[in-house]
Amino acid sequence: MTTTVESARAELAGIVGESRVVSDQAACAALAVDGKAPQMVVYPTSPEQTAEALKCARAHQLAVIPCRNGTKLGLGNPPHRYDVALSLKEMNRVWHYEPADLTVSAEAGMKLGDFQHFLGRNGLWLPLDPSGGPWTSLGGILATNACGPLRLQYGAPRDMVLGMKVATTAGKVIKTGGRVVKNVAGYDLGKLLVGSYGTLGVIVEASFKLFPLPAKRATFVFPTGTLGIARDLRRRILNSPLQPARLVLLDGAAATLVRAGSALAAEIKEPELWVEAHGSGRVIERYARDLEALGRGPGAPVRQLDDESSELLWSRISDPGGCLSEANPHLVLLKGSLPLAASEEFLSRTRQEVDSSRVRLASFSQVGVGTVHLCLLDEMPLAELAGLVQRLRDAVEGLGGVLVIERCPSELKARIDVWGPAGEGFEVMRKLKAVWDPQGTLAPGRFVGGL
């Protein structure tokens, strides 16, 4: 440790307490980003401590990356510098809860799984199924606007958050929004924070609007044969009165992988369209009837899954990275975001590119939303991998979308920007970053265009 870091460490210990500044190697290594470990992990216990710690880091020109369980630490370019991991692990309380108002406020370090468990006692939930699943924290969800397939029916964290408290590098705790479901007072600074990947401020508390848990859920699976059939079916469903909660197209490999080790384990050869419906018993019956009718024609008939296995399978479908990384250590995870009707066309172009690369692919596509996750399962020579990713990025951009690399070997990041080119509005973003974080204290270099 250099003397600057030493004196900063002492100051941080004064803010959060000696026991909450941890420098042991294991703790630091666990929160490494792209091979770079921090020199210490700091665990504040309040919004004010978080702000003070940020101010201290800024004064000592230390670089800070906020985190909780690290489920999202791999997102982003390699940090230019990384001295302090700011863990919100100790900030995990619910502090305001009005079940009858369907509103709740909680600290950002609370894990989604604990949160859902807490809300479930009143028959409520936050309808999100982000990557990282139950281990991801509320702060991490907001900082990355993380959402899975449930977005189709319920929207994104951006739409569910009512207000936040944010610790800034100036040492202040700023409030955005409020606790009520409708509020247009002042600039909506919350929108800037959601999806800012911890580069503006540290979200320390958040208020959400809640939803009643659905009475029943049911999962239907269509074997689709070809992408063309899958597209027609997707169109028919989206143009019907049905409003599925989730609608995901899995290619054969993905369908096989999510089934692995479950009661439904099977080798699947062709794409499958998975549909989940939420509602009363009568509503579910209606889905069964209508989907059966919509699926008539080419391809095998629709099949309804039993609840127990479908719950496990949906948790895997919602989190391709988490589901596949253990068995596939070289997993590269790409996220294409595009106009929803272009999803199948992108998948078909992907197929062509990937086939010529002899790498195994599994794809998970939220075809009602326009989010396509591509998993490259095998290790590839770096130059080849970079070339493939670039061609896939070109393909998405040609269809009017963008491609983000969500998981890859750190070495790839030296060759290709995980976010793609900084687009329009970048000059304004740069100035906004300078307002919140003038010294580049927060996650320097990790976000779009090096923000």
Added chain:
Amino acid sequence: MKPSPLARELSRIVGSDAVFWRPEDLMLYEYDGLASQKQPEAVVLPITTEQVVRIVKLAAREKTPVVARGAGTGLSGGSVVAEGGIVVGFARMKKILEIDLENQRARVQPGVVNLDLSLAVADQGYYYAPDPSSQKACTIGGNVAENAGGPHTLAYGVTTNHVLGLEAVLPDGSLMRAGGKFWDRPGYDLTGLIVGSEGTLGIVTEITVRLLRKQEAVKTLLAIYDQAVDATRTVAAITARGITPAALEMLDGFTLRAVEEATHAGYPMDCAAVLLIEVEGLQESAEEHADDIEVICRETHAREVRRAKTSEERELLWKGRKNAFGAIGRLSPNFYVQDGVIPRTRLPEMLEFIGEVGRRYALRIGNIFHAGDGNLHPLILFDARDRDQAQRVLKAATEIISKCVAMGGSITGEHGVGTEKTDLMPLLFSNDDLEMMREIKSVFNPQGSFNPGKLLPTGKMCGELRVQVSGESK
């Protein structure tokens, strides 16, 4: 009378028929739905983004404020000049540029009237969800500026939840594009920041919105109460039962009698309050929810629950609600609409408080609430020629809004801050919060030339409404 040099320069950009400078023409732009303000120096009606850019550059050179204006239906003074300058009216930029149903999107110019977009896609079974009461007149550009709501935002969210991208002219004349047709463009959410910024960060010249598929079934219920407080209890009971109606509106007896006399919607004349409740979805779910709600209403002492049997009956019920402000105008030379928000479980308490405030200041106050999301619109009746009464109106309104904040609510749910509530902002936000907003503003609008005097506190007063209630009667 000759046009000013500024008006002549503007004519060179848009043509002389699209610039107003005579006092009698400018008078029409002195007010919005709130109150009258100052006269602009000129009004200009561009027809292209490029013209907007040239107007903004001219204004920058002349150091003249610029205020964007849609249809002028706003209720917080957002589109009227506070400190003189040029009004840029979007009446001629009203093209729907693209309808892309396969992607469930539309791209529009800011002057497109809200309802016109829904009508344009209605045949294909789609609509644009935010539905302010003024939707027949108000523009999508104005909705974006104020982050407008409406009755059906209870289930579907306000404007910001439906805007994916936009193009805006910044005060230096540069063009900024944000977002687009798809979700999740990496980078800060500039679209989300611009929506609701009341024309103080940029002037929006193009908007990409989400279109929703129309629901298969709609059930509209009218629950009638002899005690207004029972109606407010029903609201919390419906929410607690896990039902989110598409809309859940409350009108008190005073308001609905005025509405009934004006629109003959079939509201009962002798009750204390009604709830107008709408549920949507698949036939099965709409029916079940309507049945459940009927039971809840009876449990909470509704005297009667009616269901609209035809779409004509439904439209009539909604016509009553959407024309309520106009109907109140028949009763009183002036009225002042408030826009506060509280947690919905506090509605019974709030209703009582508003009644007490009315008695204390000797004012008639009608209540019309987007009850489902706790958004209150008390209507305070007065005669602006009576100075003392006008002052009492402001005091009463300030008390009601302060109570909203004390209950954990907000000073505005959908009308915006405008000029009206700038000095109430400190009730909700600390100096640090407001300082951050000022810094954000200075990134876009460092000279303060776009819509000056709006949204942020002026520092002249604290905790008071800033409305001119002594103007002409409407």
